[in-house]
Amino acid sequence: MNAMAGKLGWAAIAIVGAVCLGMVALERGESINAIWLVAAALATFVIAYRFYSRYIAVNALGLDATRATPAQRRNDGLDYVPTDKWVLFGHHFAAIAGAGPLVGPVLAAQMGYLPGTLWILAGVVFAGAVQDFVILFLSSRRDGRSLGEMIRTEMGGAAGTIAMIGILMIMIILLAVLALVVVKALAQSPWGTFTVAMTIPIALLMGVYLRFLRPGRILEMSIIGFIGLLVSVWLGGVVAADPTWGPMFTLKGTTLAWLLIGYGFIASVLPVWLLLAPRDYLSTFLKIGTILLLALAIFLVHPDLSMPAVTKYIDGTGPVFTGNLFPFLFITIACGAVSGFHALISSGTTPKMLANESQARLIGYGGMLMEAFVAIMALVAASVLHPGVYFAMNSAAGVIGTTAEQAAQTISQWGFVVTPDQLTQTAKDIGEATVLSRAGGAPTLAVGMAQILHGLMPNGMAFWYHYAILFEALFILTTVDAGTRVGRFMIQELLGTMAPALKATESWAANLVATALCVAGWGYFLYQGVIDPLGGINTLWPLFGIANQMLAAIALTFATVTLMKMKRERYIWVTLVPTAWLVICTVTAGFEKLFHEKPGIGFLAHANKFAADLAAGKVTAPAKTLEDMQRVIFNDYVDATLAALFTLVVIAMVVFGLIAAMKARKAAQATAAETPYVALAAGTAQP
Amino acid sequence: MNLRAQATAFWRKAVQTARLAIGVPDYDRYVAHMRMHHPDRPVMTYPEFFDERQQKRYGTGRTGCC
Numbered sequence: 001m002n003a004m005a006g007k008l009g010w011a012a013i014a015i016v017g018a019v020c021l022g023m024v025a026l027e028r029g030e031s032i033n034a035i036w037l038v039a040a041a042l043a044t045f046v047i048a049y050r051f052y053s054r055y056i057a058v059n060a061l062g063l064d065a066t067r068a069t070p071a072q073r074r075n076d077g078l079d080y081v082p083t084d085k086w087v088l089f090g091h092h093f094a095a096i097a098g099a100g101p102l103v104g105p106v107l108a109a110q111m112g113y114l115p116g117t118l119w120i121l122a123g124v125v126f127a128g129a130v131q132d133f134v135i136l137f138l139s140s141r142r143d144g145r146s147l148g149e150m151i152r153t154e155m156g157g158a159a160g161t162i163a164m165i166g167i168l169m170i171m172i173i174l175l176a177v178l179a180l181v182v183v184k185a186l187a188q189s190p191w192g193t194f195t196v197a198m199t200i201p202i203a204l205l206m207g208v209y210l211r212f213l214r215p216g217r218i219l220e221m222s223i224i225g226f227i228g229l230l231v232s233v234w235l236g237g238v239v240a241a242d243p244t245w246g247p248m249f250t251l252k253g254t255t256l257a258w259l260l261i262g263y264g265f266i267a268s269v270l271p272v273w274l275l276l277a278p279r280d281y282l283s284t285f286l287k288i289g290t291i292l293l294l295a296l297a298i299f300l301v302h303p304d305l306s307m308p309a310v311t312k313y314i315d316g317t318g319p320v321f322t323g324n325l326f327p328f329l330f331i332t333i334a335c336g337a338v339s340g341f342h343a344l345i346s347s348g349t350t351p352k353m354l355a356n357e358s359q360a361r362l363i364g365y366g367g368m369l370m371e372a373f374v375a376i377m378a379l380v381a382a383s384v385l386h387p388g389v390y391f392a393m394n395s396a397a398g399v400i401g402t403t404a405e406q407a408a409q410t411i412s413q414w415g416f417v418v419t420p421d422q423l424t425q426t427a428k429d430i431g432e433a434t435v436l437s438r439a440g441g442a443p444t445l446a447v448g449m450a451q452i453l454h455g456l457m458p459n460g461m462a463f464w465y466h467y468a469i470l471f472e473a474l475f476i477l478t479t480v481d482a483g484t485r486v487g488r489f490m491i492q493e494l495l496g497t498m499a500p501a502l503k504a505t506e507s508w509a510a511n512l513v514a515t516a517l518c519v520a521g522w523g524y525f526l527y528q529g530v531i532d533p534l535g536g537i538n539t540l541w542p543l544f545g546i547a548n549q550m551l552a553a554i555a556l557t558f559a560t561v562t563l564m565k566m567k568r569e570r571y572i573w574v575t576l577v578p579t580a581w582l583v584i585c586t587v588t589a590g591f592e593k594l595f596h597e598k599p600g601i602g603f604l605a606h607a608n609k610f611a612a613d614l615a616a617g618k619v620t621a622p623a624k625t626l627e628d629m630q631r632v633i634f635n636d637y638v639d640a641t642l643a644a645l646f647t648l649v650v651i652a653m654v655v656f657g658l659i660a661a662m663k664a665r666k667a668a669q670a671t672a673a674e675t676p677y678v679a680l681a682a683g684t685a686q687p
Numbered sequence: 688m689n690l691r692a693q694a695t696a697f698w699r700k701a702v703q704t705a706r707l708a709i710g711v712p713d714y715d716r717y718v719a720h721m722r723m724h725h726p727d728r729p730v731m732t733y734p735e736f737f738d739e740r741q742q743k744r745y746g747t748g749r750t751g752c753c
Contacts, residue, residue: 075720075724076720077712077716077717077718077719077720077721078712078717078739078740078743079743081712081713081716081717083707083712084700084703086700086704087700087703087704087707088707090704090705090707090708091704091707091708094708094709095708210737211738215733215734215737215738216733216734216736216737218705218706218709218711219702219705272741272742272745273738273741276745277709277741277744277745280709280745281709284708284709285705285708288708349710353707353712482745485745
């Protein structure tokens with residue numbers, strides 16, 4: 001009887017999900033309510049978790065609840081601690097969620113909400129969550145080793161080194177693109193700039209508090225920090241309106257870029273307790289709180305989506321990013337659907353704390369479903385905006401001009417009718433001088449969030465807008481200094497193989513050299529992005545997406561090879577299908593970025609166009625002088641080199657993977673290098 | 688379990704989750720582990736424990752996420 005009721009319940013969820021998805025997909029003309037989209041997503045996640053993740057757990061991987069996990073075998077109370085599954089779920093989610101799932105879907109909304117939604121749902125169920133789950137499982141069977149180390153043992157040293165170079169490159173591009181998002185959000189915005197700048201003294205105060213005044217009192221410190229943040233959001237409005245202070249915080253993009261570069265350098269060589277750690281604490285809590293608040297607001301306000309389901313820009317001519325739906329949609333939305341970065345987290349601290357192997361399913365697969373839900377909410381927030389406002393915010397000044405009249409006219413001609421008044425009113429509502437050309441996702445998301453939260457708590461659109469900007473800038477800045485540190489250690493390790501003196505992480509000289517190299521790396525791309533009249537995000541986000549999907553392709557290739565080595569080839573389609581899809585997407589996107597004949601897409605075509613003009617003595621916009629022209633060409637070649645490198649890394653990993661898989665196939669028995677089986681002591685299944 | 692006990696248990700788990708999210712595992716369990724398995728070794732005080740965890744999380748550079 002119970003079994004029967006259960007089956008009926010699942011059938012009901014499936015039907016509800018199908019109906020909602022049908023509504024989302026087929027509704028035309030009338031605008032539809034966001035609740036349909038959210039419900040369709042939730043039903044998909046529940047069904048996928050219940051059936052597909054179970055299939056993977058039981059059949060494909062064979063999770064063994066009787067096997068002692070690294071936390072059980074090596075319990076030290078510090079790194080290896082058997083942890084309650086819900087507590088660990090929270091830890092894992094806080095580690096994987098960042099700015100990525102918030103930015104990608106906002107950019108992808110230019111094609112309408114439907115393509116992005118479908119990719120997020122299909123991507124997470126069959127690729128993203130599978131990757132996180134399988135890597136977590138494999139790492140927990142290898143004492144919680146990192147992805148790089150596991151690749152080295154299972155696929156050889158050369159594959160390991162290539163993977164490491166790939167990880168360093170994605171780090172540099174990630175830092176550049178995230179820093180660019182901050183610059184785009186703060187340029188010419190005294191309110192935002194002041195508020196974000198205030199996070200530095202607040203974090204310093206918290207650092208001192210936590211170390212000297214009240215050691216280890218995290219809750220007290222967080223409350224003080226949070227109040228400090230709210231006060232600075234409010235104070236920012238006062239500062240912006242002030243005739244003397246306002247202009248002081250009204251900065252150009254290039255100034256902000258230099259400030260960020262200097263900040264990144266200083267912050268990453270300061271002691272961690274002073275700035276990095278306290279700000280990371282604040283941003284972690286703020287992130288979780290804001291995500292919950294946004295979810296609550298969407299449920300209570302249930303706004304209508306103003307964006308059409310599909311826009312004409314699926315043909316690749318969109319103003320936000322150029323390139324066809326395939327492969328560029330799948331590159332633009334990386335985090336939220338599938339993110340290679342998560343493979344680093346799933347093989348980081350989480351596997352060392354699993355209390356039981358069977359819980360890898362909830363934490364790995366379930367954690368990623370949560371992240372996809374965040375991506376869906378970001379898509380909703382972007383689609384709630386009037387499409388005219390959306391395109392005004394996300395198109396470059398070179399395309400829509402610099403006044404509300406020009407922008408409204410251009411965008412209305414595209415078919416998204418909007419008046420100059422609507423654009424100036426939106427700017428006024430959020431307390432900014434203008435909303436034009438604020439690419440990068442963060443401001444768009446902030447306006448969308450402000451609009452939704454405004455429905456929940458009327459008054460104060462401007463407050464919510466700047467709160468949302470602060471929320472994004474805060475964890476992006478945390479990523480910038482934490483990431484610079486990671487990059488520095490990787491550079492030291494790589495260079496250390498050539499010059500052993502650089503390997504000494506305690507040495508100040510080696511430390512400063514490696515930090516300077518890392519900052520110069522991402523600073524170069526950041527500056528290039530800021531002065532790019534096409535907006536920069538246009539160029540950098542696809543490169544970041546390719547890099548992130550490249551890392552996912554590497555992780556999934558490794559997972560597939562290891563399944564072969566475990567003699568589970570009957571089930572390798574579980575990881576092989578997403579691997580193949582990601583390899584196809586990254587290689588196609590890499591090739592198009594290199595060789596596409598349209599200068600808007602292909603870097604080489606762009607360089608050739610400028611070279612031809614330069615030879616004819618012509619100065620083409622964005623360049624203003626002949627030197628500018630040369631620099632544009634040089635940047636194109638740098639970007640092209642990166643795209644080529646990413647593509648080559650993917651291809652090399654596929655070749656290594658094929659070789660290792662063939663070898664595993666010939667072997668008579670399983671050859672995977674797992675730590676030997678140890679039975680779980682009785683009564684320790686739960687901590 | 689009455690409501691009050693449930694609320695206490697829930698709060699405790701929430702605190703544990705929040706602390707672990709920033710890299711600080713449960714201190715009481717660390718102490719219990721040391722007493723049980725390594726009675727000969729010194730046990731860190733809470734501020735020492737907190738410092739050790741902070742250094743461990745950020746010292747070698749934490750891989751943040753996208």
